[in-house]
Every structure is written in C-alpha cells, then in structure tokens.
Amino acid sequence: MAYHKIVVPPDGEKITSLAQPLNIPDHPILMFIEGDGIGRDIMTASLRVWNAAVEKAYGGKRKIAWMEIYAGEKAAKLYDGNYMPQETFDALREFVIGIKGPLTTPVGGGFRSLNVTLRQVLDLYACLRPVKYYPGVPSPMRDPEPVDVTVFRENTEDVYAGIEYAAGTAENEKLARFLREEMGAKFFEGSGLGIKPMSAFATKRLMRFALRYALERKRKSVTIMHKGNIQKYTEGAFRNWCYEVAREEFAEYTVTEDELWEKYNGQAPEGKIVIKDRIADIIFQHMLLRPAEFDVVITPNLNGDYLSDALAAQVGGVGIAPGANIGDSVMLFEATHGTAPKYTDQDKVNPGSLLLSGVMMLEFMGWWEAAQLIIQAYERTLAQKVVTYDFARLMDGATEVKTSEFASAIIQHMNG
Numbered sequence: 035m036a037y038h039k040i041v042v043p044p045d046g047e048k049i050t051s052l053a054q055p056l057n058i059p060d061h062p063i064l065m066f067i068e069g070d071g072i073g074r075d076i077m078t079a080s081l082r083v084w085n086a087a088v089e090k091a092y093g094g095k096r097k098i099a100w101m102e103i104y105a106g107e108k109a110a111k112l113y114d115g116n117y118m119p120q121e122t123f124d125a126l127r128e129f130v131i132g133i134k135g136p137l138t139t140p141v142g143g144g145f146r147s148l149n150v151t152l153r154q155v156l157d158l159y160a161c162l163r164p165v166k167y168y169p170g171v172p173s174p175m176r177d178p179e180p181v182d183v184t185v186f187r188e189n190t191e192d193v194y195a196g197i198e199y200a201a202g203t204a205e206n207e208k209l210a211r212f213l214r215e216e217m218g219a220k221f222f223e224g225s226g227l228g229i230k231p232m233s234a235f236a237t238k239r240l241m242r243f244a245l246r247y248a249l250e251r252k253r254k255s256v257t258i259m260h261k262g263n264i265q266k267y268t269e270g271a272f273r274n275w276c277y278e279v280a281r282e283e284f285a286e287y288t289v290t291e292d293e294l295w296e297k298y299n300g301q302a303p304e305g306k307i308v309i310k311d312r313i314a315d316i317i318f319q320h321m322l323l324r325p326a327e328f329d330v331v332i333t334p335n336l337n338g339d340y341l342s343d344a345l346a347a348q349v350g351g352v353g354i355a356p357g358a359n360i361g362d363s364v365m366l367f368e369a370t371h372g373t374a375p376k377y378t379d380q381d382k383v384n385p386g387s388l389l390l391s392g393v394m395m396l397e398f399m400g401w402w403e404a405a406q407l408i409i410q411a412y413e414r415t416l417a418q419k420v421v422t423y424d425f426a427r428l429m430d431g432a433t434e435v436k437t438s439e440f441a442s443a444i445i446q447h448m449n450g
Contacts, residue, residue, distance in 0.1 A: 046099025071133020071373025172428035187338025198228035354386030
C-alpha cells in the first residue's frame with residue numbers, strides 16, 4: 035500500500051498476522067506514534083532503550099525497523115487538521131504491531147477521544163494493564179511487594195461505547211419519551227442519557243484471551259470483577275458469560291472457587307487455574323488489604339479503567355504503568371498516562387509507562403531476552419536511586435535526572 039506521509043522502512047520485514055503462535059521476523063517493522071505533550075521526550079528515550087536491549091540480547095541478529103505513523107497534534111499539522119488520518123488506520127492494519135505515546139483529547143467538547151476511536155475502529159477489544167511493584171519505587175502502601183496483577187479490561191462496550199445523548203437535544207427527547215412511555219422507566223427531566231451495552235460475544239472473547247494469557251504465563255487465578263448484584267442484566271451477565279467460557283471451553287484447565295473448597299480442600303490441583311468473582315466495590319478494598327490473592331482480573335470497560343489506575347497508584351502511579359490494546363489483527367501498546375502539556379519538551383518526566391509498555395510488546399513478540407535485560411537494568415537504576423523528578427521528590431538521597439539521562443542510566447546498567 036502506498037502512503038502519503040508515512041515512510042515504510044526499506045530494510046524491515048512485515049509482520050503478517052497475529053495468528054498464534056506469532057511469527058516474528060528477525061527484522062520486523064514496528065510502528066510508533068510519538069504522542070502529544072511529553073510524548074516526544076518519552077518516546078525518544080524509550081526508543082533508545084528498546085534498541086539497546088535488542089542489540090545487547092541478539093548481537094545484531096535481530097533488529098527493529100521503526101516506522102513512524104501519526105495521530106494527535108503532529109498528525110493535525112501534517113494532514114490539514116486531521117488528528118486521526120485514514121492512512122494511520124491503514125498502516126496499523128497492514129503492519130500489525132505498534133506502540134504509542136499519550137494523545138490529547140479535550141475535556142467536555144471538541145473531537146472525541148483518539149484512544150477510544152483507535153480501540154473501536156480497530157476492534158482492539160482487550161486492554162491489558164499489568165501492574166507490578168518494582169523495588170525502590172516510592173509507594174503509598176506499607177507493603178506494596180505483593181502487587182502483581184494483570185487487568186484485562188473489555189474495551190469496546192459498556193458506557194464507553196459512546197451511545198449517549200445530550201440533555202435538550204431532539205435525540206435525547208425521543209429516547210426519553212420511548213423509555214418513559216414504552217418501557218415505564220422513571221428518571222428526572224433534563225437528564226443526559228447513555229446506553230450501556232454488554233454482549234456475550236465481547237465478554238467471551240475477552241475471557242478466552244485472559245484464560246490463554248493465564249495459562250501461558252502460569253498464573254494461578256482469574257478473578258471476574260463486576261457489579262452484577264445491582265446491574266444484573268449487564269454486569270451480572272458479564273460474570274455469567276465469563277464462567278460459561280471457563281466451564282465450556284477450558285474445563286480441563288480451570289476450577290471454580292466453590293469447587294476448590296468442595297472437592298480439593300482449598301488447594302488448586304496442579305495445572306488448574308482458579309476462577310472466582312468479586313463485586314466491584316469490594317475488590318478495591320481487597321486490592322489494598324490482600325493484593326496477593328489476585329493474579330489476573332477480567333473487568334467490564336468502566337470498572338477496568340478505575341481499577342487499573344487505582345492499582346497503579348499502589349506501585350508508584352500511572353507514570354510507570356504499562357498498557358496495551360489488543361485485537362485479533364492489531365496490537366497497540368501505549369503509555370497509560372496523559373500528555374502533561376506543561377512539561378512539553380522539558381526532558382523532565384518519567385518515561386516508565388511507555389518504556390515498560392515496550393517491554394510488554396517485546397514479551398508478546400517472544401523476545402524475552404531483550405525484555406528481561408530492560409527490567410533488570412531498570413531495577414538496578416532504581417536501586418541506585420537514579421530517578422526523574424516525580425520519584426526524586428519522594429525518595430531520600432535520590433539523584434534527580436532528566437528523561438534522557440534516565441534512559442542513559444538504564445542503557446549503562448544494561449551494558450555494564
């Protein structure tokens with residue numbers, strides 16, 4: 035396919051599909067979206083670390099051919115005001131795996147969230163947020179070490195589906211009249227209205243993904259987070275559909291929490307994943323009081339948004355929280371924080387979220403050696419208290435460094 039602004043690296047090889055097991059060439063073309071605000075600083079730093087790790091791990095036998103694609107403010111400058119050009123979608127579909135920095139979305143008006151648009155147009159139905167404590171990271175928790183949870187958040191449905199109607203519009207009045215007159219619903223005049231769709235199709239494919247992930251990574255449990263005690267036909271159905279997948283498609287590998295105690299005296303048999311569920315408000319308490327009980331958590335869209343950010347706060351904040359949005363044909367890894375425009379081009383902020391999202395990407399590619407090199411060097415850098423300003427202000431005896439210097443420190447530890 036010919037592109038207008040995107041330049042395809044001539045020395046790279048295309049990843050053709052996400053069919054399992056992934057077939058990754060030795061010189062894959064990987065896409066990146068720089069991002070807005072602090073995006074340039076953290077992407078530049080992270081690219082250096084990723085490239086250094088691949089070189090160190092494979093001695094030139096493997097190398098990434100990076101291809102820049104465009105979204106957000108940089109795209110608007112290149113594409114006559116278009117923040118999400120069509121050829122960006124075309125490139126993502128063609129080249130399959132990419133990573134992005136944070137993108138601007140105005141609050142309360144303007145164009146719709148670019149992140150939500152990417153997820154819905156490309157059907158990136160699984161939002162993965164692994165949350166793990168790294169020694170030395172400042173945490174508000176007395177004992178953050180047990181936190182090691184991966185959140186699987188359904189990405190396409192729930193109240194984030196975007197089916198809502200502003201108060202005072204003709205569409206709102208039409209829906210309100212139908213709900214009152216035809217369905218007997220009661221709510222205040224002048225209400226904004228939104229629809230919360232949740233389907234067996236979307237829920238079950240996410241549960242399959244979560245279970246495959248848990249099996250491959252040898253995780254011990256999958257917890258279904260829901261508010262089904264109140265929202266019985268949406269979140270309650272989500273819970274039931276998740277159990278159906280475990281029971282009907284993964285029976286050989288799963289055991290419910292009830293069965294665990296009825297048949298196995300509370301001890302999971304070898305090779306079995308425990309399937310359990312928790313009410314949404316309760317799980318927030320449990321994540322604070324006994325996080326070691328949770329391994330993989332599967333959630334509807336809104337619940338997952340809240341939970342993953344709350345978990346990140348327990349281990350150092352969203353500034354170091356990695357993430358990915360994955361579908362059946364595209365993987366897009368991402369920084370999970372905002373653009374922090376007041377720090378634009380100041381070479382100041384923590385690149386951890388984007389950096390660790392790249393580690394996650396390398397793991398999914400099967401390039402475990404490069405991924406592990408980064409984690410080990412990252413931990414050594416933290417152990418020496420060489421950190422950016424956000425951590426330095428919370429640590430005694432810290433050496434505060436710039437974004438670029440933090441990347442250099444990691445590379446130095448990697449090569450040392």
